[in-house]
Amino acid sequence: MKVDSAHVVVTGGGAGIGAAAARAFAAAGARAVVVADRDGEGAAATAAEVGGLGVEVDLGSEAGVASLVERAEAANGPVDLFFSNAGIAGPYGGPEVADEEWTRTWNVNVMAHIWAARLLLPGMLERRRGHLSSTASAAGLLANPGLMPYSVTKRAAVAVAEWLAITYGGNGSGVGFSCFCPQGVATPMLETWRREDPSSRLASASGETISPDEAAQALLEGIESGRFLILSHPEVQTYTQRKAADPERWLGGMQRFQAQIDAARAAS
Numbered sequence: 226m227k228v229d230s231a232h233v234v235v236t237g238g239g240a241g242i243g244a245a246a247a248r249a250f251a252a253a254g255a256r257a258v259v260v261a262d263r264d265g266e267g268a269a270a271t272a273a274e275v276g277g278l279g280v281e282v283d284l285g286s287e288a289g290v291a292s293l294v295e296r297a298e299a300a301n302g303p304v305d306l307f308f309s310n311a312g313i314a315g316p317y318g319g320p321e322v323a324d325e326e327w328t329r330t331w332n333v334n335v336m337a338h339i340w341a342a343r344l345l346l347p348g349m350l351e352r353r354r355g356h357l358s359s360t361a362s363a364a365g366l367l368a369n370p371g372l373m374p375y376s377v378t379k380r381a382a383v384a385v386a387e388w389l390a391i392t393y394g395g396n397g398s399g400v401g402f403s404c405f406c407p408q409g410v411a412t413p414m415l416e417t418w419r420r421e422d423p424s425s426r427l428a429s430a431s432g433e434t435i436s437p438d439e440a441a442q443a444l445l446e447g448i449e450s451g452r453f454l455i456l457s458h459p460e461v462q463t464y465t466q467r468k469a470a471d472p473e474r475w476l477g478g479m480q481r482f483q484a485q486i487d488a489a490r491a492a493s
Contacts, residue, residue: 226356226401227449229254232301234293236284236337237311239267242360242410242444244274245437246308249445251275257301261293262311284311285332290340303352306448307345309338309359310405315374327374334378338385346393346400353399358448359386363408363461367468370483390453401451405444408458409434433458 233255237243239262247260248271258277262268265281272279278300283289297304315330316322338359349355362369365379386404394402411434440457447455456462468475 226306226451228306228445230256231305232257232259232297232303233306233308234259234261234297234304235308235310236261236293237360238262238271239264240271242407242437242440243308243310244271245441246310246444247271247275247277248438249441250306250308251277253445253449255306259293259297259301284337285329287336287340287343290337291344294341294344303348303355304345305354306356306358307341308444309341309357311337312360312362312379315372315378317371319373322374330374330378331381334375335381335385338382342385342389346389349400350393350398353397355399356401356403356448357386357389358403358405358444360405360407361386363406363456363458363464365404366406366461366465368479370479370486386453394453401448403448403453403455405447405455405457406461407435407440407443407456408461410440410457411436 228250231250233247233250235243235247235250235258238247238260243260243262244267247258251258258272258275259280260268260272260275260277261280261282261284262271263281263283265279268281269279278297280293280296282293284293294304311333313330313333315334316326342357345355345357349357359382361382362375362379364372364376365383369376369379383404383406386402390402393400435457443457444455
């Protein structure tokens with residue numbers, strides 16, 4: 226879809242990829258941009274940059290997503306493009322992570338996309354116009370060593386987007402779907418991870434770290450060209466193809482990578 230003259234909602238827009246995406250959509254001619262974030266000051270600052278509406282909201286509940294959609298539609302009419310970008314890293318670890326942490330990560334990284342679709346798809350299908358775009362991660366196609374809740378929820382986010390595209394994206398529905406899977410982007414989430422986990426620099430060294438503006442440009446180009454899977458790092462496609470071609474070899478390489486990370490954590 227073309228962003229020009231569209232009503233766009235961006236979640237997680239207070240900083241990082243979300244803020245950069247809001248700027249990119251505005252520069253591409255969006256008629257209205259709504260910026261949502263649980264950091265109200267961040268949302269307001271980004272909204273001021275793009276002449277849009279800032280909304281403080283927690284996307285970890287259906288009520289939060291519903292309140293955002295209601296405010297956006299009250300201000301600007303039907304939503305044309307919903308960029309469901311808000312996400313959290315979740316805690317380090319695996320099965321031992323507490324249930325409440327798993328639930329919080331699941332709600333923000335997966336259910337928020339489902340709730341947005343539940344609220345917006347009926348109207349988009351009726352109007353035969355609209356686009357649902359969601360941020361997953363390269364971890365959703367591959368894996369993120371050390372962060373099981375993040376890896377699992379981002380994999381699920383890819384599956385959600387695929388299912389929606391398969392079910393509602395054909396037969397001339399007029400509704401588009403895209404899934405954004407960036408790798409290393411210089412966001413506050415990445416910087417916090419690098420600061421708090423001494424092994425994170427090794428884990429994030431598998432590709433170039435790009436700026437949020439570069440990531441947002443890749444996103445915008447992907448949406449406007451009608452691509453479903455949007456990658457900001459070409460090497461992710463190579464890794465995904467290698468994984469599909471020889472899963473055992475890929476798994477062995479990831480196990481060796483995990484051993485290096487474990488050694489780095491033990492030495493810190």
